[in-house]
Amino acid sequence: MNAPTPAPQPFPFLFRPMREEDIAEVMEIERYSFPHPWPESAYRNEVRYGINSLFYILQPYSEPSPANWWDRLWKRRRGERCPVIGYVGMRLLPAEAHITTIAVHPEWRGRGLGKYILLMAIRQAMQHRVRFVTLEVRASNRVAQRLYTDLGFRVTGIQRGYYRDGEDAWTMRLGPLDGAEIERLEEIRRATEERIVKRET
Numbered sequence: 139m140n141a142p143t144p145a146p147q148p149f150p151f152l153f154r155p156m157r158e159e160d161i162a163e164v165m166e167i168e169r170y171s172f173p174h175p176w177p178e179s180a181y182r183n184e185v186r187y188g189i190n191s192l193f194y195i196l197q198p199y200s201e202p203s204p205a206n207w208w209d210r211l212w213k214r215r216r217g218e219r220c221p222v223i224g225y226v227g228m229r230l231l232p233a234e235a236h237i238t239t240i241a242v243h244p245e246w247r248g249r250g251l252g253k254y255i256l257l258m259a260i261r262q263a264m265q266h267r268v269r270f271v272t273l274e275v276r277a278s279n280r281v282a283q284r285l286y287t288d289l290g291f292r293v294t295g296i297q298r299g300y301y302r303d304g305e306d307a308w309t310m311r312l313g314p315l316d317g318a319e320i321e322r323l324e325e326i327r328r329a330t331e332e333r334i335v336k337r338e339t
């Protein structure tokens with residue numbers, strides 16, 4: 139007799155729009171992640187007024203069940219929330235989404251979550267008829283550069299002294315996002331999700 143097929147594991151993280159109450163935790167990651175962090179007001183303005191911006195966070199997710207529901211209510215009463223473990227921001231331009239920020243909490247790095255966040259952001263951007271995704275990355279930031287090239291971003295130029303401390307930026311671009319390219323990215327997203335589920339559950 140064949141062994142029963144195990145039920146598929148639920149995805150253990152939730153990718154959702156950033157809200158004002160997330161910003162304190164976003165700022166904590168921001169300070170760990172960048173030599174010149176954005177001020178808190180920048181995130182607040184983006185979340186409140188950024189009509190051409192899309193900002194998302196990633197947090198651990200547990201399936202709501204009755205037992206869990208009580209647990210959640212109890213936690214909420216005590217002011218406990220699921221922590222923010224990563225975030226991404228984009229600005230929408232005509233036919234283009236420009237990634238303005240992306241970071242994962244240092245304790246959660248190297249598990250595929252940065253790749254997942256970026257793929258989910260690209261997926262959201264595509265709903266706004268975006269054909270290209272662009273970004274700048276520090277010339278020294280090998281980890282982020284590898285993440286972007288893995289997903290198919292190509293270097294389109296170098297901006298000399300772009301950052302406040304004088305470091306150069308590479309400008310990178312993904313696209314055009316048409317049928318085959320969208321399917322390729324979806325394939326990577328599915329594989330990344332599987333890898334995360336295997337690791338985290």
Ligand SMILES: CC(C)(COP(=O)(O)OP(=O)(O)OC[C@H]1O[C@@H](n2cnc3c(N)ncnc32)[C@H](O)[C@@H]1OP(=O)(O)O)[C@@H](O)C(=O)NCCC(=O)NCCS
Nearest residue numbers: 171240241242247248249250251252253275281282284285
């Ligand atoms: C860049 C960042 C978001 C990546 O997040 P992450 O969750 O660690 O990345 P992932 O685990 O999803 O890895 C994605 C890819 O990045 C690359 N990568 C991740 N960690 C790496 C490391 N230590 N060395 C080299 N490449 C690495 C790999 O290509 C990896 O793909 P693979 O696992 O299939 O080999 C994270 O390192 C971060 O927050 N850095 C500080 C902020 C920052 O630099 N943001 C980018 C601004 S342009």
